[in-house]
Amino acid sequence: MRFSEYMNEWLYGEDGYYASYRPIGKKGDFYTAVSTSKFFGGTIAKHIIARIDEGFLRSDSLICEIGAHHGYLLADIIEFIHTLRPQLLQTLRFGIVERFENLRIAQKSYFEESFGNAVSLEHYSDLSQLNEQSTFFIANEIFDAFACELFYKGKIARVENHEILFDIDDPKIAELAEKYKQDRGEIALGYESFASAMQQSSKRFEFMSFDYGELNGRSDFSIRVYQTHQTFPLFDEVLNRSEAFGKSDITYDVNFTHVKDAFAEAGIECAAYATQLVALIEMGILDLLAMLKEHAGDEIYTQELEKVKILITPALMGERFKMIRFVKE
Structure with a gap:
């Protein structure tokens, strides 16, 4: 099978890595910004409120997470909206796009435990089910989870008994490799169809996503496997x-120019691209910490500050992770 089929089965097959609930954080295979600090979601909540105040988002918008895992990020956003602008919980709607039924059940259970009847969670198995007027989409580490082809000097890979062989000709993949100046590396599939589906899902929206990668594709292989906080190159x-296979996460660095091109093809403007450090500070994460210090005292403030430092310190997550934001008006 082609490598993209192999990766898709690894992650999304019946026994794939994302087909069942996997812990993230200390007990899992890796950390994410969500598992590091609630102030990641809190800062996004502050940005959503600002966009409502500016008149871009309606007060009855759908706030929708794509690929929410357990639902922690959306729950953190809701918690901070309740703190910063509680009346918005009476008008905003909240939803998750999740293809796996068992994860939808886990997400619903978590929201019921967290919010009781105060918040109603809507579920969609695919973006095509949405037909909204005003939406804020959020995703964390989604683009690195799209299946990709592996390209090496004009050939793409296939897999036999978990062995990777480069012997397939594919003119379309070769054309993308030439476009992004890669003689080897990962060529992601599905960005174009994802952008097209989002374009049709809502008359007006903002989509914000965080992931690791660079603005330009690197002519090298970044694909790797995470096992209990250890990283192994796929060819190691x-x-x-x-x-x-199916038991550990497999991922690669995102070529954000490819992401931008896919959304541009769908007629969607890229409004911002920045490091996670710059994005979180510009959206007000330090203002939230100052509010915490004023109301909760030094001890709790110091604890949360140490967690936030992981999000914004350049040598940790601050520079490695990027934020990209798209707008359809």
Whole structure:
């Protein structure tokens, strides 16, 4: 099978990595910004409120997370909206796009435990089910989870018994590789159809996503496997691919120019691209910390500050992760 089919089965097959609930954080395979600090979601909540105040988003907008895992990020956003502008909980709607039923059940259960009847959670299995007037979409580490082809000097990879062989000709993939000046590396699939589906899902929206990668594709392989906070390049001889298949996360660096091009093709403007450090500070994460210090005292403030430092310190998540934001008016 082609590598994209292999990766898709690894992540999304019946026994795939994302087909069942996997812990994230200390007990999982990796950390995310969401598992690091609630102030990640809190800062996004502050931005949503600002966009409502500016008149871009309606007060009855749908706030929708795509690929929400357990639902922690959306729940953090709701918690901070309740703190900063509680009356908006009476008008805003909240939803998750999630393809797996067992994850939808886990998300619904978590929201019921967290909010009782105060918040109603809407579920969609696909963006095509949405027909909204005003939406704020949020996703964390989504673009690195799209299946990709592996390209090497004019050939793409196929997989036999977990062995990777470069011997397939594919003119379309070769054309993309030439466009992004790659003689080897990952060529993501599905960005174009994702952007097109989002274009049709809402008359007006803002979509914000955080992921690791660069604005330009690198002519090298970044694809790797995460196992209990250890990283193994996919081609590492130490890695047993047959044992890791479906049980560990597989991911690669995002080429954000490819993402931008896919959305531009769908007629959607890229409004901002920045490091996570710059994005979170510009959206007001330090203002939220100052509010916490004023109302909660030094001890709690210091605890949360240490967590936020992980999000914004350049040597940690601050520079490695990027924020990209798209707007349809």
